Amino acid sequence: MPTDHIRYDVLTRDALRGVLRQVLADAAAHGLPGDHHFYITFLSKAEGVKLSPRLLAQYPEEMTIILQHQFWDLVVTEDRFEVGLSFGGTPERLVVPFSAIKGFFDPSVQFGLQFESPEAEAASGETPVAPAEATASETAEAGPDADAPKDAPKPSEGAEVVRLDRFRKK
Numbered sequence: 001m002p003t004d005h006i007r008y009d010v011l012t013r014d015a016l017r018g019v020l021r022q023v024l025a026d027a028a029a030h031g032l033p034g035d036h037h038f039y040i041t042f043l044s045k046a047e048g049v050k051l052s053p054r055l056l057a058q059y060p061e062e063m064t065i066i067l068q069h070q071f072w073d074l075v076v077t078e079d080r081f082e083v084g085l086s087f088g089g090t091p092e093r094l095v096v097p098f099s100a101i102k103g104f105f106d107p108s109v110q111f112g113l114q115f116e117s118p119e120a121e122a123a124s125g126e127t128p129v130a131p132a133e134a135t136a137s138e139t140a141e142a143g144p145d146a147d148a149p150k151d152a153p154k155p156s157e158g159a160e161v162v163r164l165d166r167f168r169k170k
Contacts, residue, residue, distance in 0.1 A: 016113050017098045023106075024081050027067065028074040035108040037068035046100030048080060052092055062102060065094065 023038070032038075041064040042049065044056055055063070065085060067074070072084040073093075080097040105112040 013115065017101070017115070020101065020104050020113060021076060021078075021081075021098060023104075024074065025076040028076050028081075032068070036106055037066060037108060039103070039105040039107070040065050040067065040096070040101060041103040042096050042100045043102060046097065048095070048097035049100050050093075050095035054090075055087065055092060055094075064103075 027036075027038075041062055044051060044059050044061060044063050051059075051063070065083075067083065070086060073082070074084075075082045079099070080095060082093065082095045084091060084093050086092070101115055103112065103114045
């Protein structure tokens with residue numbers, strides 16, 4: 001197989017993270033339009049992630065947050081977003097670098113993105129990125145007295161995970 005000196009996999013991953021960045025920046029500036037809301041899954045211990053010790057103990061590997069009705073002070077920068085959420089009635093401030101995000105899903109329009117973890121990307125040398133269903137082993141929902149549900153939402157069928165190498169000439 002020829003060597004990809006251009007690194008289309010990296011360019012595609014970065015472009016799709018740019019979509020996520022733009023969507024969050026629009027939500028920060030104008031709020032969420034219509035029925036749009038976001039499930040964002042990220043690695044809890046990834047570099048640059050800031051969670052309270054309480055949340056880190058509760059979600060030691062990964063965490064899914066829901067940005068819908070009750071979030072505040074959403075700030076989006078080039079490399080991360082910050083947001084205020086309530087967990088079990090306790091307000092928390094989260095900082096999440098875009099590189100820590102594993103999945104993004106907007107169930108109102110059945111749109112999703114899935115990213116491999118930085119460790120998996122480094123190990124495989126390839127970066128699969130594709131529209132996909134949002135899945136997570138643990139989910140935290142923001143709300144005034146919301147306790148974290150144990151199962152991630154089940155989006156309707158129809159989305160398919162596609163690896164970039166599926167389209168490469170062999």
